Amino acid sequence: xxxxxxxxxxxxxxxxxxxxxxxxxxxxxxxxxxxxxAHGDVFMIGAFVGFFVAPLMVPLVGGSGLAAAVIIMLVSxxxxxxxxxxxxxxxxxxxxxxxxxxxxxxxxGVSLFLEYGGQLVFGPDPKPFPALIPSTxxxxxxxxxxxxxxxxxxxxxxxxxxxxxxxxxxxxxGTAMRAVSFDHRAAxxxxxxxxxxxxxxxxxxxxxxxxxxxxxxxxYPSINPLMGLFPGLKAFVAAVLGxxxxxxxxxxxxxxxxxxxxxxxxxxxxxxxxxxxxxxxxLILLFRPSGILGRHEAEKV
Amino acid sequence: MxxxxxxxxxxxxxxxxxxxxxxxxxxxxxxxxxxxxxxMTGTTATFGQSTHRGLMMAVDECNAAGGVxxxxxxxxxxxxxxxPEEAATAVTKLITRDGVKxxxxxxxxxxxxxxxxICQANGIPMVSNASTNPEVTKKGDYxxxxxxxxxxxxxxxxxxxxxxxxxxxxxxxxxxxxxxSIGLAxxxxxxxxxxxxxxxxxxxxxxxDIDFKAQLTALKSAxxxxxxxxxxxxxxxxxxxxxxxxxxxIPFIGGDGWDSAKLVEIGGQAMNNTFFSTAYTADxxxxxxxxxxxxxxxxxxxxxxxxxxxxxxAGLILFDAVRRAGSTDGPALRDALKTTRDxxxxxxxxxxxxxxxxxxxxxxxxxxxxxxxxxxxxQP
Numbered sequence: 224x225x226x227x228x229x230x231x232x233x234x235x236x237x238x239x240x241x242x243x244x245x246x247x248x249x250x251x252x253x254x255x256x257x258x259x260x261a262h263g264d265v266f267m268i269g270a271f272v273g274f275f276v277a278p279l280m281v282p283l284v285g286g287s288g289l290a291a292a293v294i295i296m297l298v299s300x301x302x303x304x305x306x307x308x309x310x311x312x313x314x315x316x317x318x319x320x321x322x323x324x325x326x327x328x329x330x331x332g333v334s335l336f337l338e339y340g341g342q343l344v345f346g347p348d349p350k351p352f353p354a355l356i357p358s359t360x361x362x363x364x365x366x367x368x369x370x371x372x373x374x375x376x377x378x379x380x381x382x383x384x385x386x387x388x389x390x391x392x393x394x395x396x397g398t399a400m401r402a403v404s405f406d407h408r409a410a411x412x413x414x415x416x417x418x419x420x421x422x423x424x425x426x427x428x429x430x431x432x433x434x435x436x437x438x439x440x441x442x443y444p445s446i447n448p449l450m451g452l453f454p455g456l457k458a459f460v461a462a463v464l465g466x467x468x469x470x471x472x473x474x475x476x477x478x479x480x481x482x483x484x485x486x487x488x489x490x491x492x493x494x495x496x497x498x499x500x501x502x503x504x505x506l507i508l509l510f511r512p513s514g515i516l517g518r519h520e521a522e523k524v
Numbered sequence: 525m526x527x528x529x530x531x532x533x534x535x536x537x538x539x540x541x542x543x544x545x546x547x548x549x550x551x552x553x554x555x556x557x558x559x560x561x562x563x564m565t566g567t568t569a570t571f572g573q574s575t576h577r578g579l580m581m582a583v584d585e586c587n588a589a590g591g592v593x594x595x596x597x598x599x600x601x602x603x604x605x606x607x608p609e610e611a612a613t614a615v616t617k618l619i620t621r622d623g624v625k626x627x628x629x630x631x632x633x634x635x636x637x638x639x640x641x642i643c644q645a646n647g648i649p650m651v652s653n654a655s656t657n658p659e660v661t662k663k664g665d666y667x668x669x670x671x672x673x674x675x676x677x678x679x680x681x682x683x684x685x686x687x688x689x690x691x692x693x694x695x696x697x698x699x700x701x702x703x704x705s706i707g708l709a710x711x712x713x714x715x716x717x718x719x720x721x722x723x724x725x726x727x728x729x730x731x732x733d734i735d736f737k738a739q740l741t742a743l744k745s746a747x748x749x750x751x752x753x754x755x756x757x758x759x760x761x762x763x764x765x766x767x768x769x770x771x772x773x774i775p776f777i778g779g780d781g782w783d784s785a786k787l788v789e790i791g792g793q794a795m796n797n798t799f800f801s802t803a804y805t806a807d808x809x810x811x812x813x814x815x816x817x818x819x820x821x822x823x824x825x826x827x828x829x830x831x832x833x834x835x836x837x838a839g840l841i842l843f844d845a846v847r848r849a850g851s852t853d854g855p856a857l858r859d860a861l862k863t864t865r866d867x868x869x870x871x872x873x874x875x876x877x878x879x880x881x882x883x884x885x886x887x888x889x890x891x892x893x894x895x896x897x898x899x900x901x902x903q904p
Contacts (some may be wrong), residue, residue, distance in 0.1 A: 226741055229737075230737075230738055235739040292703045341566055347566065348565075349785065351786070362664075363771055368771045370769045370770075372769065443734040443735065443762055445734065445758055445762055447567075450681045450734075453732070482734075484739045485735075485737070486738075490742075492700075493700065493728050493729050493730060493739065494701075494728065494730065495726075510846055
């Protein structure tokens with residue numbers, strides 16, 4: 224029983240990171256109807272920005288601590304937001320009127336560019352990600368161990384999701400985003416600047432990926448230029464699992480994938496972990512292409 | 525305009541083909557081409573970088589001393605990206621397109637096992653620098669190595685755990701996709717059980733994983749006194765770090781796959797109370813070792829790890845064999861490698877036995893206060 228509870232905590236903290244990345248996929252899909260496969264690599268860049276900014280915190284706020292962690296996360300989020308907007312401007316915007324497949328292949332190209340460009344610039348070997356907040360034991364008994372790290376990850380993820388919810392549902396820009404996701408042309412006839420809405424969406428999604436990367440780096444402190452590949456794919460599965468294009472269910476999808484992976488690893492075998500995640504993707508695409516919680520196909524007609 | 529573009533493209537293509545053809549095909553007659561396949565990038569990049577640097581030093585020293593057989597050694601390096609399938613591709617390219625006379629590599633047993641059959645089939649001698657799985661040299665009589673093998677390493681780890689640390693109940697966390705890790709776990713368990721110990725739980729992961737809390741949580745409930753992690757440094761550091769977060773303060777024990785400065789860089793203070801076996805230590809007072817450490821440090825600005833030393837030694841015995849063979853013919857070179865006797869390398873005196881393996885002493889390293897410190901040497 225205590226083992227199961229421990230595994231669930233492990234799974235939820237993994238799942239909340241997947242959920243943050245999945246939100247980026249789902250937002251871009253909601254607005255542009257295409258999968259931004261470079262999203263996982265924006266996540267990787269976020270981790271490296273954190274890696275390079277962290278040493279600068281020592282003279283500024285005296286090394287590690289809450290203030291340093293918050294500054295590092297904000298800098299990384301800002302840098303990735305800028306990167307996301309730039310990628311969209313340079314690589315996707317010129318192809319917006321072309322078939323979706325063209326943009327998709329370009330996204331894969333951008334992804335490879337970031338991965339291998341990253342190997343060139345950062346070096347191919349894994350780098351140690353600094354410990355931002357010293358981890359302490361909150362609960363420490365033979366029954367259960369709960370470190371502050373897990374709580375910080377889950378708490379920060381939850382906070383960011385609530386912030387996103389506020390932006391999307393209670394601001395003018397959020398309203399514009401939802402309008403564009405319904406119908407580009409109608410929205411632009413209503414005076415919405417489509418380009419700036421799309422840029423904003425990329426900025427928002429990329430910033431969330433950067434936040435996820437900082438959380439990820441602080442619990443798995445080994446980062447390398449190819450680190451975005453698997454979390455990116457898993458978050459993509461999570462987004463599809465929930466029903467891509469919908470914010471709430473992307474979060475639920477992330478948690479389901481995180482829990483599923485941890486339980487499969489703990490109770491069956493780690494060999495099947497990735498296989499089961501991707502089998503879920505195939506089954507969902509075959510039987511419920513709009514996601515387990517997505518609207519039924521018939522309602523769309 | 526369109527016609528101009530056409531001629532431009534055609535011209536570039538012809539130039540590129542010319543360049544490519546110029547690169548291939550055996551080099552000139554004053555050079556001996558040696559191929560190296562190595563993990564320059566990917567999850568075990570520091571292994572590949574280290575062995576490559578060690579080998580480069582051996583090559584440059586050999587050439588500075590006039591080369592072998594009156595010719596200079598030229599090293600061609602291919603990256604395996606830490607993947608077995610890339611190792612096979614890299615070796616095929618080195619042999620069939622570049623026409624190398626011998627091949628050096630890899631650290632990882634899985635990658636060496638992928639490349640060995642290709643070298644054997646082409647009659648090109650291969651010297652593995654650090655693959656310790658016994659199967660590697662069983663692939664054929666052209667396959668050699670300069671390191672010890674895992675049955676010995678596993679036995680030493682088990683004796684160390686049982687006798688020195690007094691462990692009676694151990695758990696194993698191994699890399700299920702890696703021949704080195706599976707073999708080492710098996711040899712550890714055999715000796716440990718024979719000594720009277722008990723393996724209370726076994727869990728698995730695969731290379732590139734970053735979350736091990738699920739496996740560790742399962743291991744913890746079996747209440748072991750130590751955990752054996754026969755894997756590579758990246759995963760080992762993350763495993764120990766996450767174990768400490770789950771409040772597992774027991775010793776963790778690894779093999780030579782742990783030997784990288786990154787181990788303590790990634791793991792930090794969490795790595796205290798861990799131990800691993802390896803081929804060499806830079807703290808060895810031996811004059812050959814200290815000479816190597818000084819030269820390596822001044823050239824690369826970092827201390828050489830065991831893989832740098834093994835990379836250097838692999839070059840050393842290969843050049844020695846070429847010299848004795850008097851030619852770079854596959855069969856002659858193979859026979860010369862087979863009769864390698866007492867070549868003084870950085871990792872000790874190297875003699876190739878009947879199974880084309882090297883018998884070597886083992887060094888135990890302990891991590892104390894976030895630093896790797898020499899503990900003891902065990903002779904074969």
